[in-house]
Amino acid sequence: MPHSDQAHPNGSDEGGALTGFHAALGIGVLASNLIAALWGAVGWLRKDAAASIVFWPLLRVAQALVVVQVVVGLLLLARGASAPDGLHVAYGIAPLLVTLFSEAARVGVAQRELEDVEDVDSLERGEQVAIARRVALGEMGVMTIGALLIVTLALRAYQTGG
Numbered sequence: 001m002p003h004s005d006q007a008h009p010n011g012s013d014e015g016g017a018l019t020g021f022h023a024a025l026g027i028g029v030l031a032s033n034l035i036a037a038l039w040g041a042v043g044w045l046r047k048d049a050a051a052s053i054v055f056w057p058l059l060r061v062a063q064a065l066v067v068v069q070v071v072v073g074l075l076l077l078a079r080g081a082s083a084p085d086g087l088h089v090a091y092g093i094a095p096l097l098v099t100l101f102s103e104a105a106r107v108g109v110a111q112r113e114l115e116d117v118e119d120v121d122s123l124e125r126g127e128q129v130a131i132a133r134r135v136a137l138g139e140m141g142v143m144t145i146g147a148l149l150i151v152t153l154a155l156r157a158y159q160t161g162g
Helices: 014-045 049-078 086-114 125-160
Strands: none
Touching (some): 014 125, 049 086, 049 125, 086 125
């Protein structure tokens, strides 16, 4: 998600490497979230709770790239680089907000599943497994939707990046 570099005060091209890194990170954000979203969607549609074993590491890498991308973008702005318009900055920061809101919504999945359960340990093993499976699928579903939103926002950020 490139930024236009303004001339650095000393005439050097210091921002060029950072801008290129920012653009490469943007592609990484897009690709990693797309992979996580596709894996999560297939697992959720198949009701395969075991898919979450691969999903969570994929998602965490995607989330880490979002954080690094936002930090690098803000560093570029702080150094005087300019985005073609304010939309690029909004689309660039929005994935971080989606990540945070998705994590908050994910917490609610387990809470809803366990709200009527007084003591999980007193449940039969089969019921414990069924609850864990529902929680795993629900959390994966919520986070998959978040990753899909991030993919669309990352596409828009790339398109408005100039």
